[in-house]
Amino acid sequence: MSDLEYNLSETTADTDRTPPAGRSAMLMAGLAIGILLLGLQLWLLTLALELYLSGQTTNTWQLVLISGLVFLGGLLLLRLLSHQPHVTTT
C-alpha cells in the first residue's frame, strides 16, 4: 500500500490520539480493577443465591453490603471521570 493511500485515509486520522504519559496505564489499571470487582460481585451473587436456596440466610445482608460498596465506588469513579475533560492529541 502506498503512502498516498495512507494519507488519504480519513477514517484512521484519530488513531494517533494518545493521553499523556502514565495516564493510559492508570486508565487501564482502573479498568482492570473494575472488571475484577465485577467478578467479585458476580461471585457474591452466586453465593447469595446458594445461601438463599439452602435456607441459610442469616448473614446474607453482608453480601449485599459489599456488593453495594463496590457499586458506590464505581459511581464515584464515574463522577470523578465526568469532571475530567477528554484527552485528544492529534
Add this chain to the structure above:
Amino acid sequence: MSARNLSGRTATPRKRRTTRWQAAFPLHWDADELLSRREMVRWTVMASGALFAVTAGIVGLDYIQKSNTSTVRKAIIRASDIPVGGVHYFQYPTAEDQAILLHLANGSFAAYSGKCTHLSCAIYYHEERKKLLCPCHEGVFDPQTGDAIAGPPQRALPRIEIQQDGAMLYAVEEHPQ
C-alpha cells in the same frame, strides 16, 4: 515512487505512520460510542449496579418470605394417630412446602422439610431401610438428625420444631441446619 495528495503537494511522511492493519480495517472513532474507555467504565458501573440489584433482590425476597412464614403455628396430627416408627406427611410452612413427621423408635418426634437439599425433590421415609430417601439421585438422610449420609446432598434437611399441646402436635418453626 513519489506520492502526491489531492492538493498536488508531495506527501510528507507522518511522525506516527498508520499501520497496515489500521488502513485495512478502518474504524470511525468519532462515530464510535462503545469502544472508548470512558464508555467502558460506564458500562462496567451499570453492570455492577445490576449485579448489586439482583443480589439485594435475592436477599429481599428471602426477607419477605421469612416475614410471611417464620412464626406460623400449624396443627399437624394427633400424637396417638402416628405409631412408633410411623411417618406422616404434611405441608409446612405453606401449602406448597412438603414436610415429613417421624415418630422415632425412642418415642420422640422429629419433623423435617420434605425437600431434598440437593435439587429439591420430594423425600420419603423408607420403612425397610429406616432412612429418609430422595428418589431423584438416591440421596439418603438420617431420620434421627436429618443429616445427609449418602448420595449427592451435602446439607442436612431443615428441621421443623414440633410442640405437643395436649394430644395435638404442632409445627412451630423451620430451622435450616
